[in-house]
Amino acid sequence: MSGVGPVEPGEGTHVRDAPSAPRPRRGPLERYFEQHRRAVLGALLISAVLAGSGYLHATRPRPESPPAPPHPSQVTTVAYLNPQAVDVETDPRSFSFGVEVTVESDPPVTVTRISQPYAGLSVTSDPRTPFRTKAGSPRKIMITMRVTECGKVPRNVGLPFLDVTLRNTHAIQMHSFILGPRYAQDLSHALQVACSNDFR
């Protein structure tokens, strides 16, 4: 036979346990690992699984987040309708008119305040603010103005406006609605009547 195959041990040549070499000194961490090998390996495995799951969760494909809702002023219209009959006997300094609030698209818009810029006038609305308007369901609002000081109201302005505070889930904004020449004429007429000499 030639070659270098494994040499079978002959009789009396059984391997005996060699006397163990002296153990090198171990640090406290290593000693701890030796004593708690199973627990440590288990903990490492659980950590790895958790980290992997976390990564997969964080990088999972997600549906695109929906675009932010529009600013309320970009979807809301306040349009002038017409003057409304009021009982002048009750309060000759008041006059009313209708406007229509329309919201073009969701989410709904809440009108939280209606005001006008002239010092000598106060404003109320029916329904009272705040009120909510949904897309596709225009609301008719009755605006009532009361002259508090005739000397501080403009009699013949060209493009008066209403200041309306609008709120939706995206923003709150104050916006001016310039209601046009018909509103300007009706307002001037109403102011002239309200501030006529009859009650001054």
Added chain:
Amino acid sequence: MRQRSLIAITAALAAGALTLTACGSRDDDGGGSDSGNGGTTVVIGVDAPLTGDLSALGLGIKNSVDLAAKTANKEKYVEGVTFKIEALDDQGQASVGQQNATKLVANDDVLGVVGPLNSSVGEAMQKVFDTAKLVEVSPANTNPALTQGVNWQKEKVRPYKSYFRTATTDAIQGPFAAQYVYNDAKKKKVFVIDDKKTYGAGLAATFTEEFKKLGGKVVGTEHINPESKDFSAVATKVKNSGADVVYYGGEYPQAGPLSKQIKEAGAKIPLVGGDGIYSADFIKLAGAAGTGDLATSVGAPVEELPSAKEFVANYKAAGYKEAYEAYGGYSYDSAWAIIEAVKKVVEDNDGKLPDDARAKVVDAMQNVSFDGVTGKVSFDEFGDATNKQLTVYSVKDGAWGTVKSGTFTG
């Protein structure tokens, strides 16, 4: 040998086919030309001040129209049509604008024009375009007479069927500014200055009328020479008048130095102007003294419009050197209105431009309606934009900041 014969026959057939295609393409064209890839090229003309004092606004207009044309081509928005732009510089001069109008009319491929910036230039161009039935859409002209006739305050009569605009008019802008200045800013004594031009004088007039009706007092009026940069004499008059606000009808190249010189004269009062001063260049010219000055401008603030955000991002991505400025969105929408009108005309004519394409585009423009950068874009019976929004801006920390917006719903 056999291979060579095959090549020769193929080449002959290809040449024949190309010749036939070329012959056929122009026969029924009322405008546009063969784009070389079997389609038609339609040119959108642009007229704006591309050089000189007002070039910041003009270049913003040109770039925005270019972006609209490129977007339409990329999306193949009009089947078989490739859009190109031809931009001409009017230098803010009415006479140059009129020459440009004649040049654009002479190019058969031009089926619509975006521009101009200045109302005075627009006035000079309208007739030339109208005679040629070539549609013109201005993103920036705000003088009411251009669409509603010179007697617009008494009786509105549309002078030219081919003229449209996407900007709101000064019939609204002037009173809107007056209401803000009197009611919100609580200014009661105004000194009114204008540059004697169609835009400036017209805007100052609509402002003044409303300010007086509100109970405000006009304590002085002056006209300046737009060629000058020395306004010290006017500034002294403002100082001595006791005014608590100055209203200026004109543009930023004069408004900036005017604001600075008024403050230097000792009148620490705000200068208020219209869309013509709503430019970053106004702030540069007015310097630190410009803080608190106000401008109204057409449209809603960009941050309120999702469509505008997309425009801003695309404009940036396109890599234009100059900012889109006050009229970028309106210019894009003006160009897109022309593209929509061309699309309608082509689709109504079996996918080809008809013989009288220009006239048909004018007709189609009247009914155009789409969601644009600045909101819903459509035109009323005078050719005015139906979307009438305005915003008050003020100079704060070296930039224009939004103060208040309004919508005309009358």
